[in-house]
Amino acid sequence: MGILPAAFPVAAAAAVVVAVLFFSTLVSSPCLALTSHEVAAITRRQLANLERHGAHVHIGIDIKVKVSNPRLAAAHRALRALREALYSDPGNFTGNWAGPDVCSYNGVRCVPSLDNSSASTVAALDMNAADVAGYLPREIGLLSDLAVLHLNSNRFCGVIPEEVKDMAQLYELDVSNNRLVGPFPDAVLRVPRLSYLDIRFNGFEGPIPPELFLKPYDAIFLNNNRFTSGIPDTIGRSTASVIVLANNDLGGCIPATIGQAAATLDQFVFINNSLTGCLPVESGLLANATVFDVSHNLLAGSIPTTLDGLAKVEQLDLSHNTFTGIVPGSVCELPALTNLSVSHNFLAGEDAGCNALLAAKRDKSFEDEANCMGDTRPMQKSSGECAPVVSHPVDCAMTKPCGWPASSEKLAHSPPPPIASPPPAAPPPTHEAVILPPIYTSKYQSPPPPQFAGY
Ligand SMILES: *[C@@H]1O[C@H](CO)[C@@H](O)[C@H](O)[C@H]1NC(C)=O
Numbered sequence: 001m002g003i004l005p006a007a008f009p010v011a012a013a014a015a016v017v018v019a020v021l022f023f024s025t026l027v028s029s030p031c032l033a034l035t036s037h038e039v040a041a042i043t044r045r046q047l048a049n050l051e052r053h054g055a056h057v058h059i060g061i062d063i064k065v066k067v068s069n070p071r072l073a074a075a076h077r078a079l080r081a082l083r084e085a086l087y088s089d090p091g092n093f094t095g096n097w098a099g100p101d102v103c104s105y106n107g108v109r110c111v112p113s114l115d116n117s118s119a120s121t122v123a124a125l126d127m128n129a130a131d132v133a134g135y136l137p138r139e140i141g142l143l144s145d146l147a148v149l150h151l152n153s154n155r156f157c158g159v160i161p162e163e164v165k166d167m168a169q170l171y172e173l174d175v176s177n178n179r180l181v182g183p184f185p186d187a188v189l190r191v192p193r194l195s196y197l198d199i200r201f202n203g204f205e206g207p208i209p210p211e212l213f214l215k216p217y218d219a220i221f222l223n224n225n226r227f228t229s230g231i232p233d234t235i236g237r238s239t240a241s242v243i244v245l246a247n248n249d250l251g252g253c254i255p256a257t258i259g260q261a262a263a264t265l266d267q268f269v270f271i272n273n274s275l276t277g278c279l280p281v282e283s284g285l286l287a288n289a290t291v292f293d294v295s296h297n298l299l300a301g302s303i304p305t306t307l308d309g310l311a312k313v314e315q316l317d318l319s320h321n322t323f324t325g326i327v328p329g330s331v332c333e334l335p336a337l338t339n340l341s342v343s344h345n346f347l348a349g350e351d352a353g354c355n356a357l358l359a360a361k362r363d364k365s366f367e368d369e370a371n372c373m374g375d376t377r378p379m380q381k382s383s384g385e386c387a388p389v390v391s392h393p394v395d396c397a398m399t400k401p402c403g404w405p406a407s408s409e410k411l412a413h414s415p416p417p418p419i420a421s422p423p424p425a426a427p428p429p430t431h432e433a434v435i436l437p438p439i440y441t442s443k444y445q446s447p448p449p450p451q452f453a454g455y
């Protein structure tokens with residue numbers, strides 16, 4: 001990433017035209033969550049937009065505005081359509097989106113075009129945290145020179161239109177922290193130059209397409225959606241440095257193919273996904289990973305001793321699973337380790353190799369509470385809690401290796417995207433309930449968690 005800086009200067013207002021916002025009564029109540037009725041209304045408008053124009057992208061051209069550069073003329077149409085698709089703009093973010101000078105619009109960044117340095121093209125649109133509500137019109141595909149699209153922390157509803165595939169230069173797509181719904185947006189897989197895909201904190205549901213992991217992306221953030229149906233075993237072929245699947249309901253197990261991603265995988269965050277089965281021994285092949293987090297799942301069996309292959313791991317979180325057996329000393333002794341958590345499992349003890357880590361409290365963190373280590377360690381589970389699990393440990397040597405699909409009934413088709421009707425009412429997450437993945441050292445910082453109830 002990093003073609004362009006993440007924050008663009010706010011352009012000065014150019015030709016000022018009175019802003020006629022739709023449903024302007026709502027503008028007076030900023031930061032309000034959308035009701036499900038409003039979400040349905042916006043989504044119906046998107047559906048009408050998708051239907052009305054049939055196969056052709058068309059928007060009435062404002063004959064009063066002449067944009068001579070044809071690329072900017074197309075961008076002008078796209079931005080006009082986007083502005084018209086807004087239901088609420090409480091911060092007047094698009095207030096100056098009028099007139100021919102699209103490069104002066106708030107959030108728009110132009111650069112000289114590659115083939116003609118005296119002609120400008122729209123290279124980035126940054127509407128992060130603008131708090132607008134609306135839908136994404138299909139005309140967004142007209143932004144064919146756009147490299148960076150940041151729509152993080154708004155209230156976009158409905159689906160991602162197919163036309164995103166026409167964004168031939170799009171490199172970074174961040175629609176995180178909105179109210180988008182539907183199945184995994186397959187159209188993004190056809191964006192030819194995409195490298196950074198961030199759709200976290202939305203309402204996407206159903207299976208993750210196996211094809212996703214065959215794309216040459218550098219970062220894949222799918223966390224905090226409603227994805228189900230297991231982790232495709234194509235994940236081993238991913239070239240991404242960051243894969244964050246946390247807080248979905250994927251189920252199934254971690255594919256043994258994961259080890260094949262060793263050359264590139266840096267951060268592997270699979271928190272809270274109802275993952276079952278054993279941690280594959282191949283996990284230990286991820287010798288370039290710095291973050292390995294499978295906490296808050298239902299993983300069982302012993303901690304594989306092969307994890308001593310995680311030569312660069314700094315954050316290793318195995319907590320809140322049902323691991324049994326002993327914490328291998330070689331895992332405690334991993335050279336780059338700063339944070340190891342094995343707490344809230346059914347572990348019976350720790351190898352002597354862990355003593356040094358226990359002693360090194362100052363610059364390293366080692367958590368092991370709520371296990372079954374009896375009196376040898378503080379804050380352990382009672383023997384009554386431990387007995388049923390510890391007496392029937394899962395033998396990973398006897399379990400079948402994990403493949404995909406996780407289970408055939410989970411692959412059953414998910415319901416179609418709720419376009420015409422209100423999307424299923426998401427239980428409004430409280431501020432406390434939102435847990436961002438612990439990307440301590442990431443070059444990719446998490447977006448802010450949803451700020452407004454009802455997101
Ligand atoms: C929104 O911004 C435009 C252009 O900067 C300005 O003319 C208009 O008065 C603003 N509207 C509101 C409601 O603040």
Ligand SMILES: *[C@@H]1O[C@H](CO)[C@@H](O)[C@H](O)[C@H]1NC(C)=O
Pocket residue numbers: 069116117118119120
């Ligand atoms: C380059 O862009 C400028 C400004 O839009 C235009 O006048 C000129 O004709 C273009 N040159 C070429 C070779 O297309």
Ligand SMILES: *[C@@H]1O[C@H](CO)[C@@H](O)[C@H](O)[C@H]1NC(C)=O
Pocket residue numbers: 247248249272273433434435
């Ligand atoms: C775990 O994921 C589920 C969705 O599968 C979500 O409802 C829940 O809030 C998540 N838990 C935490 C602690 O984030």
Ligand SMILES: *[C@@H]1O[C@H](CO)[C@@H](O)[C@H](O)[C@H]1NC(C)=O
Pocket residue numbers: 262263264285286287288
């Ligand atoms: C780790 O990354 C380096 C540098 O890209 C590469 O040479 C090495 O082969 C990778 N390690 C593995 C186990 O693939």
Ligand SMILES: *[C@@H]1O[C@H](CO)[C@@H](O)[C@H](O)[C@H]1NC(C)=O
Pocket residue numbers: 338339363364365
């Ligand atoms: C370890 O992780 C915790 C969060 O679980 C964090 O607060 C702490 O700073 C980390 N410690 C180190 C040394 O990175």
